[in-house]
Each structure stands twice: as structure tokens, then as C-alpha cells.
Amino acid sequence: MTTNLVSSPDSVGFGGVVKEYTWSWENQPLRVIYETIGTGSPILLLPAFSSVSTRAEMGELAKLLASHFQVTAVDWPGFGQSSRPSLNYRPEIYQQFLEDFVTTVFPTPITVVAAGHASSYVLQLAVKQPDILSRIALLAPTWRGPLPTMGANPQIADMVKGLVRSPIVGQALYKLNTTPSFLSWMYRRHVFTDDAKLTPSFIEKKWQTTQKPGARFASAAFVTGNLDAIREQSDFLALVQSLSVPLMVVIGESSPPKSRAEMDTVAALPKVQSVVIPGSLGLHEEYPDVVFTVIQDFLLSS
Structure with missing residues (x-):
């Protein structure tokens, strides 16, 4: 694994300093883009995995946090402005990436604020290396991809992933x-709660994100559950119970029923701080000011 940090201009971020981190997986170099704003103790923001995943979805929250912290948000490999090669995307890639990124970029223990599916990866890292994280806030945490959530068995999910990865049929399906x-239907169904925020320009930006070369590979892995770092709710709860650092969970009151029930179960565990706010699975992007208000005391506490 090698690193190469290079400042560069950016037009799709949130006004911070944009840098490039060169990371290798199985001898293939990947260009990972991240952005930093503010000064103070370091906080890492991890966007949710999705077909439209990008660090920009954390942008407004990053700007609010920048008055107290040095805030870094990253585009996961295979998403956003980072490299999107046709890898067989699977949890091992992101587990290793997150560990390498945190230990390389941050010289001191950090706070992590993770949205959606990023939650499992952060919890696994915190249990494996408790000394590199100081506290964790999970925003609408999930652990299971869309197709498994809808009841698709692993064989069907793998078949769908294979189809989407294929050269011609896959491109058409994607x-x-x-x-x-x-995309607009998806947001209305379980990501945002205020339809007025789903303007044509908002959806256009999301669509542009999905059209980058190679975008379908990591997206297909997420949708089919192949980025699920754990397979059972009990494993997620076990990770939470194994933590040695403070944990806060932020829940959207309009989250899909199955996801909401699972979030509530996490929130009920001993030592877990939790709060319910307006929103659904995209609460960090739809209501960044509310998220900032409810997590700032937790993040600032010693």
C-alpha cells in the first residue's frame, strides 16, 4: 500500500481542501479523493453506501462541524470521484481501505461520523483497533443491502450482480x-421525507454521479448485499456491545419499518446514546442542521 497526498481544485465538494490518496488493492492502485475543512480535533465523515454515494452528501454537515473540528469526508473506492475499476467489490476491500486510510491520514485518534451502511465497517474497525478511534456517531445505521432487505436469497442476488457487471446487458440494466x-422515486420512498427538496437540479447531480465510467460495479455490489460486512442483526449488536469507545446513534423517525426496528434495537442497548429526529435513511443530507444540533454535545464531550 502506498500513499500520495496531492492538493487539487474541486467543483463538486463543499469548499474544503481536496486531496488524493493513492491506495492499492491486490497490486492495483486506486485513486481515492477526500476533502478537509476546518481546524481542531479530527473528525472523519463517511457517506452511506448507495448508487449515488459521494462525500458531497456530508458537505453541509461538514461545514457546520468545521467551526469546532478539522473535518474530513472521503469518497469510498468505487464511488464518488474515487477510482471505479471493475473489481470484485466485497467487504474485505473496504475493511482494509478504512483501516489503512485512518492509520495513514490521521496521526492521532479520531472521531468518526458514519452514515448508513458505513456503520458496520466503523464498528468492526473500532473493535479491531480501539486505540485509533475516540468516539463514534452512527447516522441512520444499516447493515443489509437493498436486495437482501427485500428478501432476495444470496443466489438471486449474485445472479443480479453478475448481470449488472456484464458488458452490454449490465450497462442497460444499470x-x-x-x-x-x-432516482427521484427512490429518494421519495426511503431516503428523503420532504419532496420539495428533490428539485430537478438535485436529482440531476445525483444522476451525474451514477454515470461516471465504471460506476455500476461497486453499486451492483452494494445493492445485491455483497458489501454487507455482516449477515445477521445479532452480529451488529455484538459489535456494538464490544465497543470500548462512546457511541451515539441518530435515527430518522420516518425510516423504513424494518430498518427502524433494527435501529431501535441498537439504541436500546446499554451505554448507547440515541436520538430520534425528522428524516429517513438520508437524514444526514436532508437535515444536516438538526443532525449537527443533536450530536455536537456528544462530539465535544471529553
Whole structure:
């Protein structure tokens, strides 16, 4: 694994200093883009995995936190502005990436604020290396991809992933499932709660994110559950119970019923701080001011 940090201009971030981190997986170099704003103790923001995943979804929250912290947000490999090669995307890639990124970029223990599916990866890292994280805030935490959540068995999920990865059929399927109308439907169904925020320009930016070369590979892995770092709710709860650092969970009151029930179960565990706020699975992007208000005391506490 090698690193190469290079400042560069950016037009799709949130006004911070944009840098490039060169990371290798199985001898293939990947260009990972991250952005830093503010001064103070370091906080890492991890966007949710999704077809439209990008550090920009954490941008407004990052700007609010920048008055107290040095805030870094990263585009996961395979998403955002980072490299999107046709890897067989799986949990091992992201587990190793997150560990390498944190230990390379941050010289001192950090706070992590993770959204959605990033939660499992952060919990696993915290249990494996408790000395490199100081506290964790999970925003609408999930652990299971869309197809498994809908009840698809692993064989069907793998078949779908294979189809989407194929050169011609896969490109067609992916385009059908990333049209602006489909993205708008997806957001209305379980990501945002205020339809007025789903403007044509908002959806256009999300659509552009999905159209980058190679975008379908990591997206297909997420949708089919192949980025699920754990397979059972009991494993997620066991990770939480094994933590040695403070944990806060922020829950959207309008989250899909199955996800909401699982979040509530986490919140009920001993020593877990929790709060319910407006929103659904995209609460960090839809209501960044509310998220900032409810987590700032937790993040600032010694």
C-alpha cells in the first residue's frame, strides 16, 4: 500500500481542501479523493453506501462541524470521484481501505461520523483497533443491502450482480435503474421525507454521479448485499456491545419499518446514546442542521 497526498481544485465538494490518496488493492492502485475543512480535533465523515454515494452528501454537515473540528469526508473506492475499476467489490476491500486510510491520514485518534451502511465497517474497525478511534456517531445505521432487505436469497442476488457487471446487458440494466425518474422515486420512498427538496437540479447531480465510467460495479455490489460486512442483526449488536469507545446513534423517525426496528434495537442497548429526529435513511443530507444540533454535545464531550 502506498500513499500520495496531492492538493487539487474541486467543483463538486463543499469548499474544503481536496486531496488524493493513492491506495492499492491486490497490486492495483486506486485513486481515492477526500476533502478537509476546518481546524481542531479530527473528525472523519463517511457517506452511506448507495448508487449515488459521494462525500458531497456530508458537505453541509461538514461545514457546520468545521467551526469546532478539522473535518474530513472521503469518497469510498468505487464511488464518488474515487477510482471505479471493475473489481470484485466485497467487504474485505473496504475493511482494509478504512483501516489503512485512518492509520495513514490521521496521526492521532479520531472521531468518526458514519452514515448508513458505513456503520458496520466503523464498528468492526473500532473493535479491531480501539486505540485509533475516540468516539463514534452512527447516522441512520444499516447493515443489509437493498436486495437482501427485500428478501432476495444470496443466489438471486449474485445472479443480479453478475448481470449488472456484464458488458452490454449490465450497462442497460444499470442505466434503467439510475434514470432521474427512478432516482427521484427512490429518494421519495426511503431516503428523503420532504419532496420539495428533490428539485430537478438535485436529482440531476445525483444522476451525474451514477454515470461516471465504471460506476455500476461497486453499486451492483452494494445493492445485491455483497458489501454487507455482516449477515445477521445479532452480529451488529455484538459489535456494538464490544465497543470500548462512546457511541451515539441518530435515527430518522420516518425510516423504513424494518430498518427502524433494527435501529431501535441498537439504541436500546446499554451505554448507547440515541436520538430520534425528522428524516429517513438520508437524514444526514436532508437535515444536516438538526443532525449537527443533536450530536455536537456528544462530539465535544471529553
